[in-house]
Amino acid sequence: MSLPKKLNVFWFRRDLRIFDNAGFFHALNQAENVLPVFIFDTDILENLSKTDARVSFIHQSLEAIHRQFLKVGSGLKILRGKPFDVFEEIIQEYEIAAVYTNRDYEPYGLKRDKQIGDLLKSKGIGFNTYKNQVIFEQAEIVKENGLPYLVYTPFMKRWKAVFSEEKIKDYPSENGLKNLVKNQHESFPSLQSIGFSKSEIEVPSPNLSARLMIDYEATRNFPATIGTSFLGVHLRFGTVSIRQIVEEATAIKNETFLNELIWREFFMQILWHFPETTTRSFKPAYDRIEWLNKTDDFERWKNGETGYPLVDAGMRQLNKTGWMHNRVRMVVASFLCKHLLIDWRWGEAYFAEKLLDYELSSNVGNWQWVAGSGVDAAPYFRIFNPSEQAKKFDPDFKYIRKWVTDFDSLAYPKPMIDHTEARERCLKTYKVAL
Numbered sequence: 001m002s003l004p005k006k007l008n009v010f011w012f013r014r015d016l017r018i019f020d021n022a023g024f025f026h027a028l029n030q031a032e033n034v035l036p037v038f039i040f041d042t043d044i045l046e047n048l049s050k051t052d053a054r055v056s057f058i059h060q061s062l063e064a065i066h067r068q069f070l071k072v073g074s075g076l077k078i079l080r081g082k083p084f085d086v087f088e089e090i091i092q093e094y095e096i097a098a099v100y101t102n103r104d105y106e107p108y109g110l111k112r113d114k115q116i117g118d119l120l121k122s123k124g125i126g127f128n129t130y131k132n133q134v135i136f137e138q139a140e141i142v143k144e145n146g147l148p149y150l151v152y153t154p155f156m157k158r159w160k161a162v163f164s165e166e167k168i169k170d171y172p173s174e175n176g177l178k179n180l181v182k183n184q185h186e187s188f189p190s191l192q193s194i195g196f197s198k199s200e201i202e203v204p205s206p207n208l209s210a211r212l213m214i215d216y217e218a219t220r221n222f223p224a225t226i227g228t229s230f231l232g233v234h235l236r237f238g239t240v241s242i243r244q245i246v247e248e249a250t251a252i253k254n255e256t257f258l259n260e261l262i263w264r265e266f267f268m269q270i271l272w273h274f275p276e277t278t279t280r281s282f283k284p285a286y287d288r289i290e291w292l293n294k295t296d297d298f299e300r301w302k303n304g305e306t307g308y309p310l311v312d313a314g315m316r317q318l319n320k321t322g323w324m325h326n327r328v329r330m331v332v333a334s335f336l337c338k339h340l341l342i343d344w345r346w347g348e349a350y351f352a353e354k355l356l357d358y359e360l361s362s363n364v365g366n367w368q369w370v371a372g373s374g375v376d377a378a379p380y381f382r383i384f385n386p387s388e389q390a391k392k393f394d395p396d397f398k399y400i401r402k403w404v405t406d407f408d409s410l411a412y413p414k415p416m417i418d419h420t421e422a423r424e425r426c427l428k429t430y431k432v433a434l
Contacts, residue, residue, distance in 0.1 A: 007181055011101040012038040015132050015238035016061040018068055021173040022130040027100035028176030035181045038062055040080040040194050053199035053322050059191045061239055066188050074180035078189050084115050091123055098126030105268055106360050107275045134265050135246055138272050148273040150375045156262045168243045201322045203356055204230040223325035224398035232357025267365035270375055278364050286373030288433040292341040301336050307415035310390040311335045313403040322356035327393055333370040334384040339422040344371035380430045383423050
């Protein structure tokens with residue numbers, strides 16, 4: 001295989017697309033040809049189920065990219081191992097001018113990139129990173145005194161004000177594929193060769209129809225209605241462009257939809273400024289709560305056997321499909337923390353295991369919001385009544401009956417705890433701690 005004297009590497013990660021990809025665009029617009037790579041990170045893989053649907057989705061998305069590259073006589077190089085070790089091998093195999101990639105903001109990603117950056121620097125190789133998965137990153141949206149926003153609404157207003165003054169940049173990376181390294185005709189590895197099997201769970205395609213956008217405010221809270229975009233997993237892995245989606249939402253003037261996208265960036269900047277919140281309550285006093293943490297109660301919650309139909313429908317939907325309606329997520333999370341007095345970290349870890357659209361910042365942010373321990377959180381005395389939530393958002397039991405198939409049978413369990421008793425116990429427990 002003939003290779004140019006020096007080349008650049010583009011490292012795909014959470015940006016599994018050819019179009020509007022900032023880091024990829026910059027890599028392709030240099031003098032050197034580009035070797036595109038993806039690393040199946042064994043530090044991450046070893047903690048996952050061998051049928052994890054997210055791995056199947058990543059593999060499928062990478063294969064689609066590889067097929068596009070084959071059309072221009074190139075290909076996507078798939079590697080497996082610890083990223084540091086893999087880059088040591090890449091440096092041995094190729095003469096590299098620079099490595100290009102898009103920025104990651106999670107604690108693990110920051111640590112990994114620091115190690116890779118130091119390794120490359122020691123070899124005289126550039127490491128160029130770019131903003132790609134958000135409109136505003138890190139400390140771009142802060143108060144006038146430079147401190148981070150801890151409340152969503154002023155963050156959202158500032159976000160919109162800055163956004164209105166800036167033009168979204170366009171990165172037509174799909175136009176530069178001719179600059180890829182040629183003759184990369186390695187066969188694309190099977191999922192099995194990476195140590196995984198195809199999941200039975202299919203990732204839904206994003207729903208960005210004009211009708212959904214227009215009706216979003218009216219339909220998004222009703223779980224029996226297809227009123228959500230299923231964008232989460234696609235934003236998580238970058239198979240869609242946040243810039244293009246924000247432009248669409250702005251063009252239709254759908255403020256509710258745009259606000260949901262801004263919530264995502266709000267939680268991302270909170271994680272950036274306060275990485276310790278992945279394991280510690282943002283409000284330290286909440287770590288004094290005496291959680292009951294009964295494993296039997298946790299199992300009943302996980303399996304959707306609490307006797308509260310909306311809670312059970314949500315958990316069964318999650319276990320079967322890897323997704324749960326957003327309104328129902330709030331109800332099941334509140335039930336775990338407030339009714340069962342189980343630590344929010346237990347729930348966060350279970351969602352991390354099951355959710356296709358698992359995003360560390362949003363998952364931690366939302367669980368802490370429900371528990372009352374996070375930034376701009378629901379007050380601790382706000383305790384969702386699952387029965388009232390069902391009456392309001394699933395009055396005809398369409399959603400419940402779809403997922404709780406034993407709902408009308410004698411086999412369906414009685415409520416594992418009375419709502420009024422659970423509420424009083426929760427308030428008492430929280431007051432003691434706070």
